[in-house]
Amino acid sequence: MIQIPRGTQDILPGTVEKWQWIEQTAKEVCRTYNYSEIRTPIFEHTELFQRGVGDTTDIVQKEMYTFEDRGGRSLTLRPEGTASVVRSYVENKMYGDPNQPVKLFYTGPMFRYERPQAGRFRQFVQFGVEAIGSEDPAIDAEVISIVMTIFKKLGLKNIQLVINSLGDKESRLAHREALIQHFKPRIGEFCADCQNRLDKNPLRILDCKKDRDHELMKTAPSILDYLTEPSRKFFDKVQFYLKELGIEFIVDPTLVRGLDYYHHTAFEVMSNAEGFGAITTLCGGGRYNGLVQDLGGPEMPGIGFAFSIERLLQALEAEKVELSVERGLDCFLVSLGEEAKDYSVKLLQELRHAGIRADKDYQDRKMKAQLKQADRLGARFAAILGEDELKKQVVVLKQMETGEQREVPIDRLVSELKEI
CATH class of the missing domain: 3.30.930.10 (Bira Bifunctional Protein; Domain 2)
Incomplete structure (x- = not known):
């Protein structure tokens, strides 16, 4: 692997x-x-x-x-x-x-x-x-x-x-010379990187993680004294x-x-x-x-x-800060039967084009399993469409948190969800 x-x-x-x-x-x-x-x-x-x-x-x-x-x-x-x-x-x-x-x-x-x-x-x-x-x-x-x-x-x-x-530049040059004079007598006590930095860029010695506790670090000349x-x-x-x-x-x-x-x-x-x-x-x-x-x-x-x-x-x-990130769907389409399944493809596209976060079942699950999937995806609503609903040109709109549901005309589903 x-x-x-x-x-x-x-x-x-x-x-x-x-x-x-x-x-x-x-x-x-x-x-x-x-x-x-x-x-x-x-x-x-x-x-x-x-x-x-x-x-x-x-x-x-x-x-x-x-x-x-x-x-x-x-x-x-x-x-x-x-x-x-x-x-x-x-x-x-x-x-x-x-x-x-x-x-x-x-x-x-x-x-x-x-x-x-x-x-x-x-x-x-x-x-x-x-x-x-x-x-x-x-x-x-x-x-x-x-x-x-x-x-x-x-x-x-x-x-x-x-x-x-x-x-x-003038401040740094003066401070650079002071740092060289400060570290040079005992530079052998420092790591190889610091020894290489002494003449090239002694300021970088102050940024060393290995030797940060060395006593010379605490008494090194301050740049503020050379400004x-x-x-x-x-x-x-x-x-x-x-x-x-x-x-x-x-x-x-x-x-x-x-x-x-x-x-x-x-x-x-x-x-x-x-x-x-x-x-x-x-x-x-x-x-x-x-x-x-x-x-x-x-x-x-x-x-x-x-x-x-x-x-x-x-x-x-x-700090245990919870970010206010958006999760979950606005609507999950539950389709039952071949005709409803075919119709749901177009209906899903209408929802998405209206800016509604939506999805549907693609595994031919039973209604109970589809509603479980809607819950796992954090959907606020499930729109249930079966053969009977298709004949009446309605969907059953179910609020997932409360379980409350009502019939909504199919051609009003988009506007209804946008209002909510």
Whole structure:
């Protein structure tokens, strides 16, 4: 028997409705903020992620699904969404649009070769937002507001917004030198990845999961102590706007994002729900000034976030949130006898074309078995049609919950159900 690949999942009926509800809620929130949907390819040229995500990241070094096509080109299944969106922004010259910033959202599968665990898969679905073309710190607050609104609309209560500033280029260079001086004397005590990062990107040491409890981590220089005056003013303004929007947050100077393109604002939304797990991050994002330019476009700033729907479902389950998903049918057609069965095919189509969720028996069951099936499918009504009803041109409309039933003219069934 061929089984599903490790780190993937089948999303079956009964569960897929929850996914649809989450995606629809997120899309509706984005539209109220004037964000439009973008769809990009599932695979891209490998160079896009090497340049856009960064050669020193775990994603590029260890986790990408990369292959060579028949033309000898190196392609990669996308491990994240931002690089693809920015590539599309540059390639389609969206920077020339008079309406700036360009506000986009996306949803779709991403791929990372990592150890599968609860809420983490090798194929996972991300929902993300990007706002490209504005240096106004108010857009940072707006983007953060979107994800907080989505989570609250879905019913999450035990969440915490954590923010930090990674500063501008000058701030990062000063902080980089301080980190090297801090870790260098004892770098031999750290894992091989951290040793490689020391000279390439020491900020990434702070994001190490293996050595996070090392004493040097707790005393590492804070980026906030190295912010230039413009960077400090920018970060202060972001905090001001978040307070104006009534969004609670805490500042964590140790927060770094795992991708090289982040500058200035970085943020994560954590779940504090009991039983959610040791890794509490639900959503991550930040500002990526310079990424558009790195991918061949003009110097345009951007900010965005992304969250995994799998992780979000896990958080909803931990908080015991019941999603208001629609289940069941409006009407199940019970047909008895050959003529009624033939007639029910056309009647079923009329119901469906009128927007009524309907189905019928296809197994030649007896009436009792058909009514049981209607009940299993969660039908609100059963419309019973036999030879006698067909002669009288009526159906017996039965309300499944109460058992109450009455005759309704066949040509009035659609309008009757729509009224109800």
